[in-house]
Amino acid sequence: MVKVTVDDIPITVPEGSSVLQACELAGKEIPRFCYHEKLSVAGNCRMCIVEITGSRKPLVSSCSQPVTEGMQVKTDTEIVRAARRSTMELLLINHPLDCPICDQGGECDLQDQAVAYGRSCSRFKDGKRAVTDKYLGPLIRTSMTRCIQCTRCIRFTSEITGTAELGGLNRGTDLEIAPYIEQAMDTELSGNLIDICPVGALTSKPTSFHFRSWELKTTQSIDIHDATGSNILLQIRGNEIMRILPKRNDLVNEQWLSDKGRFSLDGLKKGRLDKPWIRQGKNLIQTSWPEAIEHLGQKLKTVKAERIGAIAGDLCDAESMLSLKILLNQLGCYNIDCRQDGAYYDSSERWRYLFNTTISGIEKADALLIVGSFPRYESPTINARIRKRWLSLTEEFPIAYIGDLPTDPTYKINYLGNDPAIINDLLQGQNAFTDVLVKAKRPMILIGHSILTRNDSPSLFHMLLQLADQIGALNSQWNGVNILHTSASRVAGIDLGLIPDENHLDTHSMIEGNVDLLWLLGADELNLENLPQECFLVYQGHHGEKAAARADIILPAPAYTEKSGIYTNTEGRIQKSFRAIFPLGEAKEEWLSLLEIGRYLNLDMPFIDLDSLRNYMADVNPVYQSLGLMNSEKENFTIEKRKNDFENQRFTSVISDYFLTNSINRASPTMNECSLLRRSSSLKVTE
Template structure:
């Protein structure tokens, strides 16, 4: 072979190859299959996946190669053969096709003939490729092997006899999720894929093994046996349970969302989806969905027509306009609905409007800001500082980006009140009580790192010392020339901030501490969504309340005078703004239940009844034509009283209790990560209080008491108690800066 390049005009990092006589320039070090994919030349494969490490164990991608006029003695795996200058590849000649057909024959030796009852039927890679590469006659008559299934939990169904040992699922849990939960057991023809210990998958990304599995071995347990793929219509949507806004498709049959799958977007979620976004649709069919307008009638409610309910709501708002009115919106409310709520409050003369219902310390007037370093660039960072966040549970796919950075060599530093689990190496840890988080940030040593991201999460943002932590993080970022990335506390907290759902007068905490005569609550489950539940329920219970709600739950019925049923995000057309500041649109997928309407339609009707300006549009296009960023001089709230004795409270959000829809997903509620209400103490603090592992203890605060089971956990900073928010049992503790603990 000549040392001279085939094409001397190529960039120095490229070579010339010929695939099926098509000449192309490809990067050095790339594999044949990558070059072929780039050129649109199909090569069959099972084990290869562009996001996973190369395994080269299925051999389905065998191709014929030739260099310098000399043919390779045997076929080469396209996924594991690097390109070289002048390489000729033949994917469809007799030698390649014979090899591919032989591999297919071996794969089918033990594969069961159960396509008619397999949930993967119609979207099975093995089914598709066997049509083109399979033989019409099976030459093997030996009995097919059978592999016992194992229970991988409530989300992933298994039929391991169908497994072809491609190892995609193993590589996903090892390299992407970082939990190393799956592996190969035994050898040769006895090889099996499993979890070793027979326990359920615990990664927050487990549903992705369904997507990467090329056969029906791993399928969606919630969707299982409900529909065939050709019966479904795909509707583009986005995840609304964290601020990342993962792109996805809802698969719909006759108005019912039956499953959700990832939609590729390299800038946001790549091709992955968190379990929280994948299985959330199950909560839409809860028994307590609000399906008709309800008006309070004595101690109960009665169904009413929309005209009557809107008239009642309008009367409440007319009678309590101005400063007597408070407007509270859930931070996942869409941009369109948020803009109309801002117009409603402005038209009624009220500056009391806010979406920051889960945040305690708003003394600095802070609100959501776009990441200074886009999510897609975080994986290229040299150093990352995580402040006050259980990142794996807060934004699972942001955690996965940080893992990619760590695998590249980035140093990850953590400042937390609990030494939370991460799936990457930690360069330095500062585990301190919540009141010391701000001081601990300055102690982080970045060395000579140039490209640095500082990620501030919910434990800090929602805690009683949030303002001090935000200032310390901003000062640290400025001093180190780092990019500050504060995670918005809500799926659309950034969009609502941009569209004026912010207070010019009282913020969320102030309008509950200083009760108003009437409230509008939008998309909120009052019993669990507020930071200070006791104060919120007291204020709402003594006022007149118009509730726009997806659920007519007990806590909504307890405080509301009118319940107006509205659709959840998968059921409406809307836009949300993610943590990068990108507005992303959704299409209506599921049908609206009963008499429910899109929130913007109900707000338009109410604004029309009140004759307010800004409600003259007739359709969604008209509404969007009038949308524009709105600047609000945000009122600063009062500071939270500092901790005085006792243990400090470190509260993180339970991964599957973040909002009303998720809390109604049966599969997620039975997941191992949904640990239930409990309190975790450092063993030293527990010993001082005379409390042992598993004992029941009484926790007393200024806002109430709670009796919880105690777990001893050395990861908790001494002097602190860690609880997970989102449970009724832990709600009295979330707003406390300190508490006393004693044996129950």
């Protein structure tokens, strides 16, 4: 620890801290443009100037100056104020006077700091430099004349995304930030450039000129487009979602958000189901909720319980799944499954289907084996965390990869191949990477869904558990077995018992025609071609896709932005989202409509409102007694040894198109444009 004095305030800071960090610990506000705590230090804007008493060079940029023992820092002297005024004046020489039409207005760092630290008027009368705008794809709008060359965007693409698509061209007064090749950005985190840009040079293209920041109200929520559970802010005007931003949570998504989570909001407005429908003959007819409930209730009375089945989709909240399970169990039906993809899970203990190191724990690992997963598509923010650990200078972080490799994973890997036999080689010590894992103090195995959706999934999964046990990845201080889920609802579904036992029907059996009534709760990813026409299909969801077109009755439900719900992410972290706007049309929250159906059937439903449903959820599984992450550390891990009976079949990626993985994405014009651009660029590379 180092003792320093900031404006006569003595403080103690960790050795290696910068002067800027020391000033912030002392409660002093230091202006900055180029400095960002998640990026490397550039020190090129010079706005963070402070005075070091007794130094040969009294004025220094505080972001790049390390603290020393006994250092005395002044943050608000006349010489500091004059230097900041001059720096601001230089930054504004070429900046256009277009604040009234700039989307950054109202939340612009340059605007705020010009008022706080700049001069009241400009002394420059020469013409301003103009820079041509650059094309960065359908998500980022550029106005490069506004750019102040802070280089945050360059460092972000080089360090966080690993794509290094932006750089500085030319020198001196001709310097400009530009892509090396003018094309759509090839990263799943490009929207974060908008957040880190301190001026209006990079703004959101889909929402350009749609609103002003002060018109918006903010609600906290959870991103449901993958299983990471990224914390987000829904910004609304009236009853419309205008913008989605990341909410900082260093334990989950830090301050980043995937492009799907940020830009697919236009899909919330298209293709929506807003009224109940009943099939009469070959046509679907609009109806009222009382008629729909009566029609469905009468049908449920005529079908035997063992001939009823239900499948929960990937975007469901925990309350919806539990209320459907309660309704069916009251009818005597136990054919309910939360796995549209039919994935195999060992649910005997909770740690066997979780990301056990936790997302933030990736930074503690010292070796990584990725098997059957491609984190860049399955969870861009987790992939950024892996890259962050790989770039760390503290110690080496070797990464080995087994499986399909669609594109650059953004970090250096030791590619072992795409053959399940490699797992057996590692287990038998016949692969050199086994020694790397054994020598590691905190080895980590990341298991993807292409491992869990095969016929030989049980064998492969238990082989990986044996490998984890063999390399020392399972102990009371460190659990290195990680399942990377791709569905926001999957962990909660497993927690709440939505996986049938061997005596009841799973997803595959149900859609093959072994039920007379099939209930789809937002299940949009199923192939219903083999479902017999005489099977009565209930669809409860928010987008009218193939399942809704085939349905005999449609119950409209709200999207995740229109209801309060609990979601459990891939590491088992229980988080709550809040309703930002009212449901569209006559859409009704799933738990409420299911409660009304239960009352119509005179069933003994153990809840009467959302609070009592959540209390019952805590009774079903005690981990839901509170929000957050439950401690899953154990003293002893029992690993069963099984026969290594696996198929010689290559792994295939579970995500074929990153931008179109669910009904909201597929309804989004923005996501469809991104998908088309990526597919066309892939074809060009192939040619």
